[in-house]
Amino acid sequence: ILNVEQSPQSLHVQEGDSTNFTCSFPSSNFYALHWYRWETAKSPEALFVMTLNGDEKKKGRISATLNTKEGYSYLYIKGSQPEDSATYLCASLLNQAGTALIFGKGTTLSVSS
Amino acid sequence: DAGVTQSPTHLIKTRGQQVTLRCSPISGHKSVSWYQQVLGQGPQFIFQYYEKEERGRGNFPDRFSARQFPNYSSELNVNALLLGDSALYLCASSFWQGSNQPQHFGDGTRLSIL
Numbered sequence: 001i002l003n004v005e006q007s008p009q010s011l012h013v014q015e016g017d018s019t020n021f022t023c024s025f026p027s028s029n030f031y032a033l034h035w036y037r038w039e040t041a042k043s044p045e046a047l048f049v050m051t052l053n054g055d056e057k058k059k060g061r062i063s064a065t066l067n068t069k070e071g072y073s074y075l076y077i078k079g080s081q082p083e084d085s086a087t088y089l090c091a092s093l094l095n096q097a098g099t100a101l102i103f104g105k106g107t108t109l110s111v112s113s
Numbered sequence: 114d115a116g117v118t119q120s121p122t123h124l125i126k127t128r129g130q131q132v133t134l135r136c137s138p139i140s141g142h143k144s145v146s147w148y149q150q151v152l153g154q155g156p157q158f159i160f161q162y163y164e165k166e167e168r169g170r171g172n173f174p175d176r177f178s179a180r181q182f183p184n185y186s187s188e189l190n191v192n193a194l195l196l197g198d199s200a201l202y203l204c205a206s207s208f209w210q211g212s213n214q215p216q217h218f219g220d221g222t223r224l225s226i227l
Contacts, residue, residue: 004155032213034215034216036216036218042220043116043117043203043218043219043220043221044156044203044205044216044218045218046215046216046217049213049214049215051213089155089156091155091156094158094169095169100146100158100161100169100171101146101148101156101158101216102158103148103155103156103157104155105153105154105155106155
């Protein structure tokens with residue numbers, strides 16, 4: 001059974017702080033790793049899709065890295081802002097042909113001004 | 114362009130009843146997936162359809178079924194509802210099925226079973 005773990009479960013930071021979260025996934029039969037941001041009362045929004053070992057992706061102040069050999073990905077937020085408050089979900093693709101994502105429970109970030 | 118739309122937004126049913134949830138993907142998207150999200154957990158994969166054929170099924174009982182129509186919209190049906198079926202049901206679409214395709218999610222249908 002594919003198990004995706006995320007840590008920490010929740011995080012509270014001050015505006016301007018930089019922070020990072022961890023996503024762990026089985027390294028065998030890896031196909032892709034997705035990151036999503038889910039704000040309250042909105043739908044999950046895709047941040048990154050990563051497929052290659054050593055991949056690094058960036059979107060504004062948010063970046064992510066991928067290590068498929070050891071089975072982890074880090075999401076970094078530089079200079080957190082209140083609008084970054086959300087639950088951040090990572091998901092590993094179950095198979096190469098499909099789009100069956102196995103999600104972790106998420107990391108809930110709260111940023112105070 | 115319109116995003117993924119789901120209907121209804123909220124639904125209240127009683128145990129034993131049947132429910133149908135609907136999803137319209139982004140125009141041009143041919144793949145639709147359904148997920149169940151209960152409080153404190155990440156979304157759990159239920160079904161994936163691509164080009165009107167089932168391409169994946171998660172670990173859900175046969176009470177759960179789905180289909181995709183020629184216009185790529187989709188329905189999720191749940192029979193003999195149980196209290197444990199209370200959850201947020203999310204629909205997601207992508208242009209095609211593939212490992213590098215991000216999923217575009219709808220706002221979900223909140224199903225409450227009394």
